[in-house]
Amino acid sequence: MHLTDGDRAMLDGAKGAAPQLAMQILVRMAEVYGADELMDITQAHIDSTIYLGDATLEFAERLAALGAKVAVPTSLNVSGVDECGWKDWAVPADWAAKAARQMLAYERMGAVPTWTCAPYQTKMRPSFGQQIAWGESNAIAFANSVIGARTERYPDLLDICCAIAGRVPAVGLHLTENRAGQLLLRLAGIPRALQQDDQFFAVLGHLVGKLAGDLIPVIEGVDVVPTEDHLKAFSAAVASSGRVALFHIVGVTPEAGTLDAAFQGRAPRQTQEITIADLRAARRELTTADGQPLDMVILGSPHFSVAEFVQLAPLVAGKRRHAKVKFLITSGRFMKEMAEKAGVLGPIVDFGAQITLDTCILASPMLPPEIKTLMTNSPKYAYYAPSLLNTRVTFGSLADCVRSAVEGRVVRDDSLWETP
């Protein structure tokens, strides 16, 4: 592998102990990836922030103690604790203290304390064509596909090494030729009314993730203009049910102005149709609960955006959640601040909603054991909550979630989805 003089200086320790450690790991990994050389990045997003136990903490504190500083603008993914709100929940004090130490370690490295899994909805949003090293599956899919920035799927422990070195192995989705579509998925006779539904892109993403395998999927036949939050839900779903890091939607995403552009002029390796029956089945899979009992409505994976707060406010205005049903929104400190400025938090708080910042129910042991049934509009929460939290989940629209919270039981308007 070819290393530049700068790479060698780092590897030899001429730039300090932390860059040396980062570069040692990076060079070993470049060999595993089969890279011929490293290349520059100009931004990073760190998923290693997620506290699991002593090893993730020791890794972060070791780097910080060596004086590690990120070499490029770097955002931070969710942490293991809401520092201000954890006492309202079931988080053990020892966990909270160690997770907070891990947060501090990454802040000491000079990263921006965004503490969100939706960094693309903060001021740290990258631009088209920008070379970046991002962790967090939904963020990787969104950055590559919706923005057209370029990142590989960086795992925990490597993302921070890339940020410290400012370098990555020159492989995979960093390179134009590896970004061409491979699998063509055609929407077959999907009515516009269904495509306009709030749940459509979440359900489609769940299905595409399962169909894609290791291929880059291209979706043809979308004839609505999805909102950014619809594409966020799609990104989260496609990276939960599958391992998709890049997708193209013809006429929607920036590298897919035409079908031909999405495939870079090549022929699809495979072609498959997506029918309304496939979508109905995919939506049913996102629900594991049966019946109407409901303990909690949970929104915000990826973190609830300003636009989503704005959308929620009129739905809950003048209403109050049922006393037995908790209503939790997970978001980032930046998004909440913006929502406050937009003046939309009042009705949401009056409704009885709680807001947890900087983490989520999957990354922090928040939920007390009596919470057994959840309802969500997030395909990522719907996918992971049953196995990670041992809860049962109903997937529905935002309006369904609000109505259920008011009535104290699961109520869903299935008319668009289940009519023959």
Place this chain on the structure above:
Amino acid sequence: MNEVDSVDFVIRGRPIVAGSAEGEALVTHEALSFWGGYDFHTGTIIDKHHPLAGVSAAGRILAVPCSKGSSTTTAVLLEAVRAGTAPAAILTTEADSFFALASIVAGVMYGKSFPVVALESRDFDALESGTRLRVEPTGIVRRV
């Protein structure tokens, strides 16, 4: 099958992270996500959808085609090394970057990297759970 029963069962893999290990083989043909799939406090596989659910991989030679799912798999595996509940070695069918990274960082942090060896599919298919295996730094895997 006869090959596996023979005492001089030897296969040659590609060492992704070189090292030595010895232990009982635990073989699966389904990919595994360690995040949400591996309890690092005990070394038990906990993914309810996985055929090895409920089985401990601690100290064993885990043969799994590749990792899947969350990129936090690497951090879970590092926790397992620190807790002494990691597999003694991991045998795969492709050069798995997540397993390799966890091993490399475990070496840097705790001086405890574990061998990660990529095998040809037909060699992988010849492995059976319960066999006692030795993994050598050259990537050779032999029955002992």
